[in-house]
Amino acid sequence: MDHAQKAQMIEKAQIVTDTKLRIEDAKLMILTRNNGVTAEQDRRFRKSLRDEGGSVKIVKNSLAKRALAGTKFEGLATYLSGPIGIVISQDPVVAARVAHAFAKETNxxxxxxxxxTTDGVMDLAKIKYLATLPSLDGLRGKLVGLLQAPGAQLARVTNAYATKDQA
Known part of the structure; x- marks a missing residue:
């Protein structure tokens, strides 16, 4: 084995290791296939994912299968054929929502x-359902709003009662 072949093996091993580390931390993984997306659309897709805390990585299928081996996403190895993008996110909704939106946008x-997800492989119907859910930050905002509403209502009633006596 010459020097170039050794370097190529080391590079492939590094890609597998890096990919495995990225997917081990993820809560959701979506596999996408690019069937003619323009460079501009791809840039916007990647930026949208990054803005929401997700990312996409294009890896050769043979290396992706090695990276998936032994992880919670191992069941996705059967989907690896053709040009596949690995979309991951910490928020269990972000990757589904952004990928679904871009799939619709690009026809x-x-x-x-x-x-x-960490619970296992999902069919396309479940992915579409996840895409309709609000993100964790959105849910937290709604929860805070719901928790603040009774206090705000009490303050308004108390204020109205106090100003009624003054008038």
Whole structure:
């Protein structure tokens, strides 16, 4: 084995290790297939994912299968054929929502192939359902609003009662 072959093996091992580290921390993984997405659309897709805390990585399928081996997303290895993008996020909704939105925007040029959460592989219907849910930050905001509403209502009633006596 010459020097170039050794360097190539080391590079492949590094790609597998890096990919495995990225997916081990993820809560959701979506596999997408690019069927003619323009460079501008791809840039916007990646930026939207980054802005929401997700990312996409394109890896050769053979290396992706090695990276998935032994992880919670191992069941997705059967979907790895053709040009596949690995979309991951910490928020269990972000990757689904952004990928689904771009699939609709590109009229199927970006295709969702499969996905999985920490609980296992999901079908496309479950991925579409996840895409309709608000993000964790959105849910937290709604919860804070709901918790603040009774206090605000009490303050308004108390204020109205106090100003009524003054008048």
């Amino acid at each position: 199927g040029k970006l295709e969702i192939v499969g996905g999985a």
